[in-house]
Amino acid sequence: MTNEGGDRIRAVVEEVYRTDSRRVLATLIRLLGDFDLAEEALHDAFAAALEQWSPGQVPSNPRAWLVSTGRFKAIDSLRRRARFDRSQAELVAQLDHQPAVPEEEVSDDQLRLIFTCCHPALPPDAQMALTLREVCGLTTEEIASAFLTGPPTVAQRIVRAKAKIRDAKIPYQLPSVAELPARLDTVLHVIYLVFNEGYSASAGVTVTRADLSGEAIRLGRLLAELLPEPEVIGLLALMLLHESRRAARTSPSGDLVLLDGQDRSLWNRALATEGARLVETSLSSQRFGAYTIQAAIAAVHAQSPSPAGTDWNEIVGLYDLLLQADPSPVVALNRATAVAMRDGPAAGLELIDTILRDGHLEDYHLAHSARAELCRRLGRRTDAEAAYRKALALTKQQPERRFLERRLAEIC
């Protein structure tokens, strides 16, 4: 093969790797019954593609080619090992007699992979790491840098999770209809945690981490395509609507800009419109839940020309609905800030003080900064200062700290 042909094939294989490697992996895990064996087979299959494909001779269905090549490579390597380890021989015999793979099984494989990586028997940290590694194809190093931990920590989480899948026999299958609602909740929660880590990093020097949000949205799109349940669509809508404001959430110097100070011309209209349309789809199902309601709230903001031009009455109404679906103090806090916009700061402050008095959000920096904001607007400088200081003591993220320090300097 000429060099030029080699380059062209390399480009083709790389493209197939980008678009199809995760799907091939998902099927190989089912066929081989083991994550590590499947990953090895995936690598071998792509290495074989580089050697065997040539311009004009690329298989008509590259994915099927890669699956069957990967499977043969795995059986080969098991056979070699079987010479030393008798327990492998039976596995080889089993694999040899496996029937061909129907196409609809293959599309379910990606869902199987998602549900297995997000199995509730795995710890949440491991669910996220495993999903990013296996479903999104991120490297251990990429995951580690996204979560600001060391690669060895992430690698260990993944190794332990795979060991539990094997040892406790977590099956590679779709949940039954009875299990689905609870299992889907876990999957959505994992995707949302990944998104949130990207949207508002819990520590570090920047406000947002676009890479993680992008992965979460990709996962959301994939899931919505495979399993278009109302809450899946609602979560995707929520992520798109939040994402549409990304450019306006930080100033050129990297500082945090709150909703009412954001330059709305920087909002991404295309993402917001797509998100709003998905909200409508989910709402019309009549089976929506907390993600869809949050998305509906975000959609009202996205469609408002200015803070003053926002329909706060509708937003408070949506928060009432959300409080029924998810009666948590954080939701109550957000509702209180919406009430402050509708009925004035005094009304909002009364609600926040009730929540804090119940002792729920004493350690939550946003509760104190929201309280500080309302005190400031009411001209209660000493109270505002004390609340800003409390919030500052509770937050580690640099831009958020700078924001609070700036506010503090303004009132002192």
Place this chain on the structure above:
Amino acid sequence: MKYLCLIYSDETLWPKLPKAETDAMMSEYMSFSADIQKSGHFVAANRLQPTPAATTIRIRNGKLSTTDGPFAETKEQLGGYYLVEARDLNEAIQIAARIPGARIGSIEVRPIALTPAAADQR
């Protein structure tokens, strides 16, 4: 594959419950056991005496030490177990969720480790 379902709860709670409630619970346990015997998931089950009846032993430097009480003082104590045969963890979880004690305490589901010889026979 076999899973041991360990039933944990606050053992001081049980004597405080009204008799009608404990009777109802016992009959639920009986019908649950009968159900999983019929479905072929049942391998073994036992209720344990409360932890004051427990004795913990250790051998250190060849010397036997015997102490009164459970291995560890915890809020919830091991009160009994079911050993079940299940296809995989999902099925084991489904079975364990039907153990009446899951509503007042918690059930720990532990896969039984296979000996190399048993693994070979599978």
